[in-house]
Amino acid sequence: MKIKAFIALLILLLIYFGSYIFVRQSYAKVLNNHGDKEVIFPDDKVHLYYYYRPLSYIDGAITDMKFHIGEHR
Secondary structure: OHHHHHHHHHHHHHHHHHHHHHHHHHHEEEOOOOOOEEEEEOHHHHHHHHHOHHHHHHHHHHHOOEEEEOOOO
16 A cells, blocks of 8 residues: 555656646746846746746756746836
8 A cells, every 4th residue: 555655656746847847848938138047937827836836946946047927027
């Protein structure tokens, strides 16, 4: 029983990481004003920002990428 729970947890984590990579690549942009890469979540999909926030902290610390909601104004 413990093995099945561990495998289920592992599968869920792999789905979470895989979907994070997909979303990160989908919304990544290189800004012309300073050349840094940023992940800009759309204003109408704020839930994605908060859903992936734990991974974006780790990702930002490793890659110096920035994450925010909506375009720069």
